[in-house]
Amino acid sequence: MTNLLPLIQNETLKIWKKKRFYVVVLILLILIPIFTYAELKVAQNNADKFKDWRNQVLQQITDMQNTLSSDRIPEEWKRYQRITVQQLQYYLDKDVNPNSPNGVTFTRNFLDNSVTLFIPLLVLAIGSDLVSGERTNGTIKMLLTRPVRRWKILFSKLAALTLYVSLTIVTTAALCYIISGLFFGYEGWTMPIFTGFALNGSEVDARYVHAVAQWRYLLMQGGLIWFSAMTVAILSILVSVLIRSTAASMVTMMAAVIAGTILSNMSSSWESAKYIFAVNLQLTSYLEGSPPPIEGMTLVFSLAVLGIWSALALVVSFLVWTKQDILN
Structure with a gap:
């Protein structure tokens, strides 16, 4: 454990010095005001058209x-x-307005729409070359000359990436709330949100529906988004271990995430597609009761699929990393 802490600190600093997290924040500072303005125009149009939310x-x-x-x-x-x-x-x-405009509701909707593509791409921008980048820069040889077991090196990279995945999600939520709150106000934490909708064919089973405060809903939503993002992060480490080129590893993972997002909108008749990790990234849809991409998918099923993909990716990553010839 004493050897791991300095390694984790070193990997964390290396990611920070690449300044990619700054780029992530800059992207958020550009996009969030745009979406906030669009939401503001929609709210203004609805206010002019409808006197009452009902x-x-x-x-x-x-x-x-x-x-x-x-x-x-x-x-x-x-x-x-x-x-x-x-x-x-x-x-x-x-008698609950599901479209009540406030900073918390905007944050919830933004995160819900970001879970399958936007946040995974932010994660890939930070961590898709953790290993392949060392090869490209030639620093892998110096890293391996240290008297440290190989698995500890890879574990430290995984720990640092986990930190930045968590920081990315928290930063996204915080910036959403701060920026949108300037226009919609900062209230809405205790607004009731209904969850627990179950689907029975084309019918909604409301027997288990219950109201939770929006702050509690945000915590559940954030946990599910973190789980999805970590699956993408772990798979990016696997690709980075297997592919020596930085550009190739980044393009491979981005293509997989984008193709999976497209597939999730077109795979309703292809039942086997539900075992693909990207089809299961939309975990937050189960909270609001939206129909899954393929009939029969549930929250437990999607969590299990993502968990299995992550576990297999970790096993293969550590096995390959500890045995492959890195220097040639």
């Missing part, structure tokens, strides 16, 4: 029901619309 929700339900009558809409989309209609009706019956 009328807005009723209009949403009416628009979706009209869409369901069209023969041009695929059945998968109709199923999603039916479920959304039932959920909106549930909020209406409970």
